[in-house]
Amino acid sequence: MSATNSDPKIHSTAELKSCRLGRYVVIGERVILREVTVGDYSYFERHGEGIYTTIGKFCSIAANVRINALEHPMERVTTHKITYRPNEYFKFHGVDQDFRERRRNRPVSIGNDVWIGHGAVIMPGVRIGDGAVIGANAVATKDVGAYEIVAGVPARPIRRRFPVAIAERLSAMAWWDWSTEKLAEALPDMQAMETSQFIDKWSE
Secondary structure, eight states: OOOOOOSOEEOTTOEEESOEEOTTOEEOTTOEEEEEEEOTTOEEOTTOEEEEEEEOSSOEEOTTOEESOOOOOTTSSOOSGGGTOGGGTOTTSOOOHHHHHHHHTSOEEEOSSOEEOTTOEEOTTOEEOTTOEEOTTOEEOSOBOTTEEEETTTTEEEEESSOHHHHHHHHHHTGGGSOHHHHHHHHHHHHHSOHHHHHHHHTO
16 A cells, blocks of 8 residues: 555644644645544535534534534623623733633534534534534534434434444444554445445454
């Protein structure tokens, strides 16, 4: 197998702060990430945003996706950022650290092999299971199960990618943790085989 540079590829216009990126990760044009961990082979298309999030391996994140959308303090006199980022208006007032910690304490967790469609929004605290699909322009306000397909506003289950038994076998297989060499060997079968046949062959 030919050697490939596994270093993350980050577009020159992307903005990342306090992030951890795995092997073969691609961060597209004008993506903004803050305190986000991105697993091996996962990628962000252009204009995505994310904060306080852990993303698994082999995730496909389309353009204009917003992960862990900003929360505003609706219980305060105003929802405006003047109460939690007053430093932008008054030099003698600092950032509201309690509100920042409130945001940090509601991280988003995204499993492996998750596809998030164009323009989707993932709200604070949501957990998305392995193999799930979030439809374009959906707003995920609740947890999404493994291999579940959701769509709409708010996002609701549409169907499962696979029957439960097959999904459980795929999860147990954890192919996303395979070595690069094993992935390369298995790739033709991933392309050509029906999923249950693939599991039967590669679970041995």
